Amino acid sequence: MSPAILRLSKVAKSYGSGATSVKALHDVTMEIGAGEFVAVMGPSGSGKSSLLSLAGGLDTASKGKIFVEGTSLNGLHINELARLRRRAVGYVFQDFNLIPTLTAVENVALPRELDGISPRTARKLAMDALGRIGIASLATRFMDELSGGQQQRVAIARAIVGQRRLILADEPTGALDSATGDEILGVLRQCADEGSAVMLVTHEARHASWADRVIFLRDGLIVDEASQAHDPAVLFSQAQH
Template identity: 65%
Template sequence: MTAVLSLEGVSRVHGEGATRVHALRGVGFTASAGELVAVMGPSGSGKSTLLTLAGGLDAPTSGTVRVEGVDLAALGPSERARLRRTSVGYVFQDFNLIPALTAAENVALPRELDGVRGSAARRQALTALEEVGIAELADRFPDEMSGGQQQRVAIARAIVGERRLILSDEPTGALDTDTGEEILRLLRARCDAGAAGVLVTHEARHAAWADRVVFLRDGVVVDETGADPVDSLLGEGSAR
């Protein structure tokens, strides 16, 4: 499999002196095309830091982060921003939709920022909304939608333009169980279609959707396994 995301010997240190915190310590991590990788660990283990580094929102203190073979440290700020818009999609727990924009406008915005003309960007947005099953909500505003519908819009925004890397930080935390499972099913389907996905979660039943599970503690990868052992801990078969 082709590695879409690769972290090699990555460390991230915040602060200095007595306030110095090692968020990550020499982490090696990959996510390949067609693969969903779950990242688990206690609070403060470095899960969210890993995502921010993977998406180029922050830079490592040492080590190398590559997205589709490109070393993010070799890019200037504008080049990194372009790579995020074209190759990386984010799905967050709190949706992060713009209230004054409709669903289609929220999804189209990254494409428009990348220079795609408005009509073409809207067509791509409608395609993404159809993929997540809510094309009929294209002209509704976020406050006119349920939490699950808003999260589907957020996923459509993350995949518009056929982005190859999808980063999800506790995307089901604000949703009920059934809606959360449907969101995971959408993420799984996108990975099955060829994207690489990284899912930060604290729930084993959500990690069971993944191909691999990486465990972090105190900024260090302490274990890595397939999803089957997670299923066995739950006493049930695969969630897929």
């Protein structure tokens, strides 16, 4: 088995306290190895987005341990955590999180520059990523000059720029048509084939079919798991009941 890029051990997450506390995840244990593409499915409120945030160090677990490339996220100083995220983790957020005052190529290059790479090298890496996503021609445009689908592709390019070992994608094709969405999923598949660990949160069984393995969440618990020898659509239906 490939070495684990992401490992969660008995991870739980609660929001709030006392009578208003909401438990988003319960004792989740899982691994994603190098070169593996894993899809996470489940009904709304099942804990999918919470799982993604914890996996990338954007939020902290209430209990349990999280490791990225063998480094424990628990107790890392905020600067160390930020450095690890910039170096190893790429994100595709539902709301893009792009900077409107920067061009497409500047948005994509920024994480690399913050990690100490020269602006010239960071820009070259950014152009390569934009080219993989099919929008290199839009590199000098600002965000208000791009459609929602184009902005989403910029966000995906930012997530894959350089050699990210862990790529986390939260419904990355939501603003795209079916053909373009399939192209993006193909890029994520290629990233996994090149050695990255990829986690995709999706509610679409068709999108999950790109993955090597599908994990099903319900009420914050992993209730089923399947390789692609099974039909994700059938298992997703079973996991909801």
